[in-house]
Every structure is written in C-alpha cells, then in structure tokens.
Amino acid sequence: MLELREKVxxxxxxxxEEKNMREVLQCFDFCxxxxxxxxxxxxxxxxxxxxxxxxxxxxxxxxxxxxQRNVALDAAKNDWVLFLDADxxxxxxxxxxxxxxxxxxxxxxxxxxxxKFFFAxxxxxxxxxxxDKNFRLFRKSKARYIPEKKVHETLQVEGKTGELKxxxxxxxxxxxxxxxxxxxxxxxxxxxxxxxxGKKYSFLTQYSKTAFRFFKGYILRLGFLDGKFxxxxxxxxxxxxxxxxxxxxxxxxx
Numbered sequence: 001m002l003e004l005r006e007k008v009x010x011x012x013x014x015x016x017e018e019k020n021m022r023e024v025l026q027c028f029d030f031c032x033x034x035x036x037x038x039x040x041x042x043x044x045x046x047x048x049x050x051x052x053x054x055x056x057x058x059x060x061x062x063x064x065x066x067x068q069r070n071v072a073l074d075a076a077k078n079d080w081v082l083f084l085d086a087d088x089x090x091x092x093x094x095x096x097x098x099x100x101x102x103x104x105x106x107x108x109x110x111x112x113x114x115x116k117f118f119f120a121x122x123x124x125x126x127x128x129x130x131x132d133k134n135f136r137l138f139r140k141s142k143a144r145y146i147p148e149k150k151v152h153e154t155l156q157v158e159g160k161t162g163e164l165k166x167x168x169x170x171x172x173x174x175x176x177x178x179x180x181x182x183x184x185x186x187x188x189x190x191x192x193x194x195x196x197x198g199k200k201y202s203f204l205t206q207y208s209k210t211a212f213r214f215f216k217g218y219i220l221r222l223g224f225l226d227g228k229f230x231x232x233x234x235x236x237x238x239x240x241x242x243x244x245x246x247x248x249x250x251x252x253x254x
Contacts, residue, residue, distance in 0.1 A: 006102045007032050009076035009140075010054075010084070013068040015039040017086040019174075021048040025055065027090040030099060031082060037072045064150035064189055073140050081140050087171045088115070088136075094166035098137060101164065109159030110138030115170040119179075119229040127223035127230050128216070135161075136168065148196070151189040176232055183240035190240075191247020201252045206245035214238035 010028030014021070014036055025048075028034045034055045038046060039062035049055045060071050073081065080102065084090070090098070094113070101107065113136040117129040135143070135155040143157045173179040214234050217223045223230035 002096065002099050002103075004030050004099050004102060006080050007078045008080045008082055008102070009078040010034040010082050011037075011069075011072040011076060012084055012086060013037045013039070013065070013072060014041060014045050014049075014086055015062065016041045016043045016045060018044040018048060020086040020171075021045050022051075023089060024084055024086050025049065025052050027084060027088075027095075028054070028082065030095070033077060035072050035075045037068050037075070039068065066145045066147060066149050066153045069145045069153055070147075073144070076140055079139050079141050080137070082137050084136065084168075085170075089169040089171065091166065091169060094164065094168060097164050097166050101137075101162075108162035109142040110135050110155065110157040110161045112161065112163045113137070113168040114163070116167040118169065118171045119173040119226075119233055120175055121171075122229050124226050124229060124233060126221055126225045127218070127233050128221040130221070132170075133163070137164075148193065150193040151186045173233070176236065179233075180236050180239065183236050184243045187240040187243025188247045190244040191249075192251055194244065194248050195251035199248060201245060201249040203245075206242060206249075209245070210238050210242045213241045 008031045010031035010033070012024060012034070015038065025034060032054065034052060036049050036055055036057045038057060038059050040059055046057060049057055056075070058071065058075055060068060062068060069083065072083070082098070101111065112133040114133045117124040117132060135157070138155065138157065142159050143155050146154045146156050217234040217237060218230065223234045226233070
C-alpha cells in the first residue's frame with residue numbers, strides 16, 4: 001500500500017445518516033483522524049460512528065450547512081482536510097489519485113472533485129451532472145466556507161486550485177420522496193439567504209426561474225437522455241427553486 005506522507009483530517013457533517021455512515025467512514029481509511037459534526041441524530045448514526053476508533057464526534061445544533069462545515073474545519077487538527085458528504089463514496093482509483101497528489105511536491109491549495117451522480121441506484125449522465133464538481137480536498141489554512149451561503153456552500157480559497165481526474169460517486173437520491181424532502185429543505189434555506197441579501201418576492205420571478213430550471217436541466221443539459229429518472233430529477237430540482245421563492249415570500253412577510 002502506498003504510504004501517505006501528509007496527515008489528513010477526514011470531515012463530515014451528519015443528521016440521521018445511519019444508512020450511509022459505515023460506508024462513508026470507510027472512505028476515510030487513510031486519514032489519521034475523522035471529525036463528525038452531528039446535528040443531534042435520532043437514529044443509529046452516532047453508534048455506527050463510534051465503531052471507528054479515529055472518529056471524534058461533535059454535536060452542534062443545525063442552523064445552516066455552512067456553519068456546520070466551518071465547525072468541522074475548526075475542529076480539525078491537520079492542515080489538509082478531506083470533506084465528504086454522507087452520500088459520497090471514494091472509489092479505489094480516486095483514493096490512489098488523492099494519495100499520489102498529496103505526495104507530490106508541487107501541491108495546489110485545494111482540489112475539485114468531479115462527481116458521478118446516481119438516482120435510486122441508476123447512473124445519471126446528463127441533466128447538468130456532466131460538470132458537477134465541488135472542493136473536497138484542501139488546506140484549511142487557505143480556505144473557508146463563505147458565511148453568507150446557507151446552502152450549496154461555497155469555499156473561498158487563497159491560492160492555486162486543481163482538479164482530480166477520477167470521479168467521486170454521489171448517491172444523492174435513494175428515492176423520489178426523500179429527494180423531494182431534501183430539495184424543499186434546500187429551497188427553504190436558499191430563500192432565507194436571498195432575504196438576508198435584501199431580495200424581494202416576485203411571483204413572476206418565481207414562475208420564470210422554476211420553469212427555466214426544468215428547461216435548462218431537461219432540455220439544454222440533455223436530461224431527457226436520462227430517461228424517466230432524468231424527468232423526475234429535473235422536476236424535483238425545479239420544485240426546489242419554487243420552494244426558494246415560497247421561503248423568500250415567508251421571510252418578506254415577517
């Protein structure tokens with residue numbers, strides 16, 4: 001096994017992730033510590049986490065995703081961190097690429113991971129997932145999640161960034177019902193974010209942006225080639241946009 005010359009902290013935020021917990025924690029096998037920031041799970045998430053000797057659990061009340069992520073960053077003892085979502089998996093070829101990159105002398109400050117999206121176990125190849133990427137490996141001394149972003153967290157990086165070639169596996173959707181719940185939650189947080197920026201509710205904006213979100217993913221980004229799952233996926237993502245403006249309307253009326 002190739003030896004990793006850098007010490008890395010594995011980070012994850014959780015809430016009721018018992019179905020994912022064991023597999024995602026196994027992806028941190030080359031890290032010398034694992035920080036779990038949990039929003040007071042009521043299932044077996046923490047019991048499973050405690051099976052892993054490298055795990056340190058921090059329970060913190062959920063306000064938004066960005067705050068939870070920054071809590072995890074602050075708790076990490078190492079400069080290099082690997083941040084995964086509970087529904088993400090590192091295949092062997094990506095694991096090897098991470099270790100090889102960290103062992104090079106000319107490292108970047110942060111690395112994008114492209115993601116392979118799965119809907120109910122079926123691979124999604126279009127619908128906008130073609131260019132889906134996120135920062136997952138970075139120096140915490142050179143990066144911080146922007147506080148103003150409550151959902152779809154944005155990492156601000158000082159210095160050079162790079163991309164890894166092998167894809168992270170993203171099992172985001174187990175079924176339509178749970179994904180709809182997730183999309184509604186994201187929309188609610190996004191609406192609050194817009195309200196904090198001083199945005200005002202408009203039905204015309206709500207309707208047009210919702211319609212365009214579906215059109216963009218299903219037609220422009222070739223979601224129709226993903227079959228019935230492409231249709232369902234884009235419909236639910238459009239519903240998230242609708243909920244964003246429902247949330248903004250509620251915030252404006254307060």
